[in-house]
Structures are given as structure tokens and as C-alpha cells.
Amino acid sequence: QVQLQESGPGLVKPSETLSLTCTVSGGSISSYYWSWIRQPPGKGLEWIAYIYYSGSTNYNPSLKSRVTISLDTSKNQFSLNLNSVTAADTAVYYCARSLYGAGFDYWGQGTLVTVSS
Amino acid sequence: SYELTQPPSVSVSPGQTATITCSGDKLGGKYTCWYQQKPGQSPVLIIYQDNKRPSGIPERFSGSNSGNTATLTISGTQAMDEADYYCQAWDSSTAVFGTGTKVTVL
Numbered sequence: 001q002v003q004l005q006e007s008g009p010g011l012v013k014p015s016e017t018l019s020l021t022c023t024v025s026g027g028s029i030s031s032y033y034w035s036w037i038r039q040p041p042g043k044g045l046e047w048i049a050y051i052y053y054s055g056s057t058n059y060n061p062s063l064k065s066r067v068t069i070s071l072d073t074s075k076n077q078f079s080l081n082l083n084s085v086t087a088a089d090t091a092v093y094y095c096a097r098s099l100y101g102a103g104f105d106y107w108g109q110g111t112l113v114t115v116s117s
Numbered sequence: 118s119y120e121l122t123q124p125p126s127v128s129v130s131p132g133q134t135a136t137i138t139c140s141g142d143k144l145g146g147k148y149t150c151w152y153q154q155k156p157g158q159s160p161v162l163i164i165y166q167d168n169k170r171p172s173g174i175p176e177r178f179s180g181s182n183s184g185n186t187a188t189l190t191i192s193g194t195q196a197m198d199e200a201d202y203y204c205q206a207w208d209s210s211t212a213v214f215g216t217g218t219k220v221t222v223l
Contacts, residue, residue, distance in 0.1 A: 035212065045152075045160065045203055047212035058210045061118060094159060101207050103150030103165035110159055 002027040004095050004108035012089075012115050018082040022095030022108060029053050029076050033098045036069065036080045038091040039110075046091075050098070051078055085115045119208035121215035128221045135191040137218045139204030142185060147206045149187035151180055154201045164189060196222050 008020035022034070036048040049059045049069040059067050068081040082089060092112050096104040121141045129135040139149060149167050152160035162171055164180035167187065177192045187206075191198055199222045204215035 037212075037214075044217040045205075045214040047214060050212070060211060098212075101148055103162045103171075103205065104152075104160070104212075105162050105165075105171060107159040107161075 002097065002106045004097065004106055006093060006095050006108045006111040008111060008113070010112060010114060012085055012113060013117050014086055014115055015084055018080070018085050018089060018093075018113055018115070020080045020093055020095075020111065020113070022078050022080075024076045024078075024097075029071070029073055029078070031099075033100055034071065034078045035096045035098060035104065037094045037096055037104070037107075038089075039094070040088075040091040048080065048082075048093075052100075087115050089113070090115045119206075119211075119213045121204055121206060121213055123202075123204060123215040123218045125216070126219045126221065128223055129191070129194045130223055131196060132193055135194050135198070135220055137189040137191075137202050137204075137220070139187040139189070139215045140185055141187075141206065141213075144185050144187055144206060145183045147182075147208065149180070149182045150205045151178075151187075151189045152203045152205065153198075154203065155199075160203065191220070194220075194222055198222060 003025045005023045012018045030053045033050045035050040051057045051069045071078045092110040094110045095108045097106040098104045151164035154160040167182040168180045179190045202218045
């Protein structure tokens with residue numbers, strides 16, 4: 001059974017960089033797209049970015065200038081960096097797996113990141 | 118940017134049919150997925166490629182997609198189906214989620 005687990009700081013100061021890692025267990029990172037998705041408290045889902053196991057990436061245009069996604073196949077992990085954060089970046093951040101053009105079939109449990117001084 | 122619009126809320130009586138729509142420009146030309154999210158939990162994929170159910174998803178969940186509208190139908194709605202539902206499609210290699218619909222089982 002594939003499992004995804006997010007890790008990283010729960011509190012980030014304004015203007016700093018939010019960094020999260022997703023560890024994939026129970027399956028290989030190969031042949032799938034790996035995404036970050038977030039959900040502000042009480043609001044809907046917003047896709048942030050994906051990275052393919054080959055290393056190709058794509059970003060939400062509204063966040064592209066502040067986001068970097070990376071992959072470490074040796075550790076079965078992928079990571080998110082979001083810089084210059086503001087209170088509007090406060091959200092539950094999920095990592096998730098998909099096949100291209102298909103749905104997100106496995107999700108992490110989510111991690112709440114609060115941006116506050 | 119591409120947008121998917123859902124009704125904010127849908128109410129349904131137990132045993133009845135709930136219908137949730139998802140509207141987007143030429144959505145019928147894209148594959149649509151649906152997710153169920155209960156409070157404090159991660160979303161769960163319940164429909165992919167318009168009308169396919171992942172293993173373990175009850176048959177009462179079904180989907181369709183044509184024109185500018187995708188539809189999720191819950192037949193014989195149960196109290197456990199009370200949740201938020203989101204549609205999702207891919208547009209120019211970016212994933213787009215719908216605005217979400219809260220289903221209340223009265």
C-alpha cells in the first residue's frame with residue numbers, strides 16, 4: 001500500500017521560505033507524477049506543482065514565480081520550496097500521486113503550515 | 118486561467134439522489150475527476166476519467182461529462198456521504214480544482 005507523509009515546519013515567518021518534504025513508502029516513485037496541493041483553512045483545494053519521476057516539472061501559473069519542486073529518487077522523496085510567504089500562504093499542504101491526465105489517487109495526511117511572526 | 122465552477126451546496130434526503138455539477142469551458146473535452154473530503158481528512162478520489170470508480174468506491178457514485186458540464190451523481194445517498202466534493206481536470210498540464218460543493222444529508 002502506497003503511503004505519503006509530509007514533513008516540515010508548522011510555522012514560518014512572513015517573507016521567509018516554506019520548505020516541505022514528502023516521503024513515499026510502499027511503492028516506487030517511478031512512472032508517476034508527484035504533486036503538492038494546498039487548502040487554506042475553510043477553503044478549497046489549490047494545486048501548486050508537480051514533478052515527474054524523470055524530473056520534468058510544471059507549476060501553477062499563479063505561484064510559479066515563488067515555487068520550486070524537486071525530487072530525490074534515492075530517498076523516495078520530493079520537496080516543495082515556496083519563498084516570500086505571506087499570511088495568504090497559510091494552509092494545509094498535501095502531497096499526492098497521479099498518473100498524467102488522471103486523478104490524484106494517493107494523498108498524504110496533510111500538514112498545516114501557518115505563516116506568522 | 119481555467120476555472121471550474123460548482124454549486125456551493127446541495128441538500129439531499131437519505132436514500133434519494135444527489136447531483137453535483139461542475140462547469141468549465143469545453144470541459145467535456147477533458148477528463149474530469151471527483152474527490153470526496155470529510156472534515157479533517159484528506160480528499161479521496163471517487164471518480165476518475167469522467168466515470169470510472171477506483172477500487173473500493175461504492176457503485177452509488179457515478180459520473181458523466183459532456184459539453185461544458187461534468188456531473189457527479191450519488192444514488193441512494195447515505196448519511197456517510199455528507200462531505201465536501203471537488204471536481205478536478207487538467208488544462209495545459211496544470212491541475213485545476215472546482216470550487217467545491219458541500220453535500221448535506223438531511
